[in-house]
Amino acid sequence: MDNKGSSLKGSLLLLLLLASNLLLCKSVASLPICPSGAVNCQVSLRDLFDRAVILSHYIHNLSSEMFNEFDKRYAQGRGFITKAINSCHTSSLSTPEDKEQAQQIHHEDLLNLVLRVLRSWNDPLYHLVAEVRGMQEAPEAILSKAIEIEEQNRRLLEGMEKIVGQVHPGIKENEVYSVWSGLPSLQMADEDSRLFAFYNLLHCLRRDSHKIDNYLKLLKCRMVYDSNC
């Protein structure tokens, strides 16, 4: 009789323990996707990186197409490439130039670098859209891509800030970015000069978007998949 009672108590206690364990364990696992605006929501780093990489890949595809279309339509035979040497406003940012350098840099620094490059392009993209719209016979394909790139760039910036907030929260660095001063060139009266200004801007955009895409893929494999993609 006593044994029965004690065994019953024991099983009840066990059940209680089990239930409490489950409740506690729940908080450790990664939470599902958060609705926008939620404060205490935690999207997993894997999801954040997956989304960021998708966005950066998409942005580079658009930039590449936009550049090729502009080149084919406006820049044939003008030799713009010869002049577009070392003319990107983001060249002042010391970005890694090959795989070894990129792998040696610390992931936090690389993340900050990505943020800086992204921020440096907010202003130029805005003006690019405005100026392409104002172009004579505004090419619809180029304009629509520019608008799309501007929007996706903003979203990528938000995502990156979330990632940085997760990776090393609390550290808020000064918003460093390269200032773009190419607006007057975009508005020049001389058609040749103006077209070169557009060419240059699109050329730099294509390059920088590729950089961002590459860095993010490196970071994803390193941080989420432990260098085993």
Place this chain on the structure above:
Amino acid sequence: MKENVASTIVFILLLFLNINLLNGQSPPGKPEIIKCRSPEKETFTCWWKPGAQGGLPTNYTLTYHKEGETVTHECPDYKTGGPNSCYFNKKHTSIWTIYIITVNATNQMGSSSSDPRYVDVTYIVEPDPPVNLTLELKQPEDRKPYLWMKWLPPTLVDVRSGWLTLQYEIRLKPEKSAEWEIHFAGQQTQFKILSLYPGQKYLVQVRCKPDHGFWSEWSPESSIQIANDFTMKDTTVWIFVAVLSAVFCLIMVWAVALKGYSMVSCILPPVPGPKIKGFDTHLLEKGKSEELLSALGCQDFPPTSDCEDLLVEFLEVDDSEDQQLMPAHSKEHLDQGLKPTHLDPDSDSGRGSCDSPSLLSEKCEEPQAKPSTFHTPEGIEKAKNPETNVTRTWDPTSLEGKIPYFHVDGSKSSTWPLPQPPSQHNPRSSYHNIADVGKLAMGTAGASATLLDKTDKHVLKSSKTIETGGEGKAAEQREVESFPSKTDQDTAWLLPQEKTPFISAKPLDYVEIHKVNKDGALSFLLKQKENSDQTEKPSAPEHSKEYAKVSRVMDNHILVLTQDPRAQNLALFEEPAKEAPPPLLQKDLASFTATPSNCRLQPGGLDYLDPADFMHSFQ
């Protein structure tokens, strides 16, 4: 002397030049850089094409400088890439940087340089094909076998760190086939093929593409032989089926050949044509419905003889100007009173309860001042008072339409517009009656009375005759039409007028006045209807043979009924000032009025006749 020396020197120089030219020696032609490629985005190679040789050994050098630098470098490796190539190793390769590359050709005679080529390694990535393609035929127990293929990324490409992301594509075909079947495999390094032809040898290839670069070449072919283990079973089955079918066909052919036609007819009997006994389609084409129907074995249409029980006495209609309606009625019917009759063209129309609007507009229970075409109902309403004699009820002044209603008693006749008991059917008879009445009405110039003949057969016939008649139609029609004009409705009166010239040469038909209900409607019985039907009225038996005949139609559209010559003449209704033989009428009508207005409108009975139905019947 001097001139001679000068000319000699010039001559010698020219000679040398000519000798050289004759030898074919010249400075090298301009080389051209044809292609620069990077297999993994860490190194790259450029190839050039030499220009015209110039006949002398030419030395090629490649020089370059990078974006943002001023120092010019020379190619670090001319060997690795093969002849006329330059290989840039990892140390010398910078990504996201433009290289300006030039090739110089030098020989004894001179040198020449190629156009500068601007190269960014970022955009010239073309990897090697994937390696280690392995094929395996997997055969799970309960499923079809499938082809399982695996491969590895090219050795040089660094996928694990994420420096390059590769996507793959495979293609396969049976050995003998000419078309390749291509499948995109995404970023996975294995693939399953589920649809295979057994017994074939398959060739498979795979290639890859970096995330922002060019497709690689196809890998070398791998082949695999698919066993055809289960095809034997299929073949046996098919052979068996084929043999059986052949045997069956042979039997059929033999049977047909032997039996000939009879066999065919046995299998495919001839389709009989449609045939109706006595039906001659030619008659139908001619449009002679009577003959046609007679061929079908029908009675006269309208039927005349068979339905004895449906026979009613018809109103005699006279062609003369003062045609008098001679409604035939039995004395007992008279006693029973007249009931308004209404047409019931079909079982569904015109019927209603006492609540439904009716031409009579007054129900049995309560008179309703319905603006029906037949204002006689209104008149009938006034006849509610059982004391009023028929004449009063039929007060023409009270009646706008002045259309007397004769209610044909009996289940078979439908009164119009009074609601018909549901048991009543045979609308034809009512039409017929109305037609007759209409005829009479027409004849009396203005008074239209609807006398309903119950007999089905007679209806159409009479309507026919009505239609065939034609004298004085216009006048009559006008008169009849005046009724509806007063009533503002297309009434059944109008219908017969439109459709049938009421004047008919038909001999007078008679109806039996069955009774008059409280509303003053006259109900007619079928001619041979038993008096027992008129149970309401205790009518003297001698009245059964009395007939009412419309002597004339009054100005107020009142039918003056007289009794049949055989019987008494009855004036069914008249104006108070009418000179119809009142005594008789009153006598008879009194009997009518005495009849409690048996509301023929039974619950659910017909209250009115739909003019549309009337029209329909008269078509």
